[in-house]
Amino acid sequence: MIGYLVLALFALFAVTYFMGRRRALTSVSGEISKLHSLPSHHGMFLGLAAAGPALIAVAIWSIATPGIESSIIKSRFAAELAGLGIPQVEAFVRDARAIAFGGLVGFTDATKEAAAIAYRSIHQTSIAIILALSAVLAAAGFYLAYSRIAPAYRARHVVERVLKIFLILCSVVAILTTVGIVLSLIFESLRFFQQVPFYKFLFGLHWSPQSAFTGAGTEAGAVDPNIFGAVPLFVGTLLITLIAMLVAAPIGLMSAIYLSDYASRSVRAVAKPVLEILAGIPTVVYGFFAALTVAPFFRGLGESVGLGVASESALAAGVVMGIMIIPFVSSLSDDVINAVPQSLRDGSAGLGATKSETIRKVVLPAALPGIVSAMLLAVSRAIGETMIVVMAAGLAANLTLNPLEAVTTVTVQIVTLLVGDQEFDSAKTLAAFALGLVLFCITLALNIIALRVVQKYREQYD
Structure with a gap:
């Protein structure tokens, strides 16, 4: 109604x-x-x-x-x-x-x-x-x-005043939403750290929140802080993100260079939309692709050379996730490279540089701030992905750097902890907010680093 x-x-x-x-x-x-x-x-x-x-x-x-x-x-x-x-x-x-x-x-x-x-x-x-x-x-x-x-x-004055107020309210809503998210993470995380010490959470090596109230040697209803060690989750997140970026960064950047400087207009008109179709595919479809095609392929390939590859592995999840974020790197890098003034290219060619030398020594350095932003967006997208990891890497919180074994990520565990009816006064549920706070801090640090890089090179090329 x-x-x-x-x-x-x-x-x-x-x-x-x-x-x-x-x-x-x-x-x-x-x-x-x-x-x-x-x-x-x-x-x-x-x-x-x-x-x-x-x-x-x-x-x-x-x-x-x-x-x-x-x-x-x-x-x-x-x-x-x-x-x-x-x-x-x-x-x-x-x-x-x-x-x-x-x-x-x-x-x-x-x-x-x-x-x-x-x-x-x-x-x-x-x-x-x-x-x-x-x-x-x-x-x-x-x-x-x-x-x-x-x-x-004077209708124009009234309309412009109303629209100005509307825009201010939109800005205020965005700011208050961000503040609310941060405060909710902080307050709920403080409640969690009252039950589990901060250092045990950040540096603990064992993650098993499902057994939060059944730990040996604990009193009835007490929380065992030794099962909330989040290091396996951080390692799994970084491992899958690293594999994804090893796939997406070179392929996406090289695709952007080809489309911006080498491809003809007809090829670009077809290749760029086709490449960007990858960004519109639902992540659950990527998860099916990883679980039913990529993971069995890597397992069979490993068995053929004598390697034991888990049915759910970090390698399968990372490779498929890398394919998913290729359009983010490619499209943004292509726009940034095209924004480099043609006069820089002409000046380099006038000095006798080849096309490849112009791209390596002139275009890419000038476009570096935008490329760093594209990489950062891709990293953030990889860190926040959940569905592919659930279907291809599993839920096991294994502390390993072996990409052939099953791992899990921070986002997957947040979803797992908050599924169903939960009591928001238990350490098991509050652990999701602590994980979210750490993830927020990591993303914030990445943004700060990227801004520093952008500011440094923007002063040089503006």
Whole structure:
């Protein structure tokens, strides 16, 4: 229902835009020069006034309503929920919401059914309220804005002011989202480090969070900190990323050099889109390819020369991941190389340098900042990949540098720890936030290094 309401508001914006434009033209008998603002500004003004407040109300309603509805359900069924912990109460409300909207739950009872009926009734009431409020706001906004459209009205100033505020809000949302992510990682990680020492997590060599509360020699309910050593995860992540970059970096960079300096226009027009198709393939398809084709190929190849290759190996995952990120390196490097001024190439050729010498000694050094950025993006993409590792490298946290053995990565373990209903006060679940914090710090360090490189060479070639 809300989706239809949003679509109706966008349709209202389109209709009122043309109505405002037409009224502005009519008010001056078609002589645009008599208008203070362009007809499009008047149309935009009427469209924003008619649909904007209603859209804001719908957005606020969408954010606030779930919490309000859940609070009402908790208060109505406070007697039935008395004695239950916070996780059980949240699970009850979640099941009631699922039943109310036709979802499936593990089990149900009379209390949940009654809560679902109440939840459905409350939700229908809130929808009726937001529909009525949206209609009132749209009608009032349309009336006030339509009556103001006149030759001397400064619609452009109003529209530009509204768009400026919108852009500022978008920037604020992006900043607050980043701050929220960082703070959530830090606070949850601090809760984890209260149970597991920081040094045992960073330098421990054994990772087995599934047995967090069954460690030998620990008291009942106590946490064994010795099973939260994340070094195997860091080593596995770096190993697979290294293999992926050994595949993607040379192939992607050489492809970019060929497409930018050697390929004809007809070849480039075909080769570049075909190469970039790799970026549009879902990662799960790459995972199938790695598990069903690449991994058996490497295992058979290893057996033919007397090497033991695991069914799920870092080599298979790294090679397929490298193929996946080739377009990131190739496309970005190609754009950067093409951005190098032609005058540098002409000057090098005028001094007697060959084409290959010009590329090696002039073009690539000038394009180095952009190439470093492309490599950094590829590394970040490789570090954050999950599906390929799950299907081709496995879940075993082995501490090894042998690419022929099974390993796992930080992102895979984060997903594994957060699958299903979790208690966010246990070390097993909080370990995912600690892993995320370390991953964030590593990525931040890579970005800082890349910025330093970019600044150094940009001063030389600008």
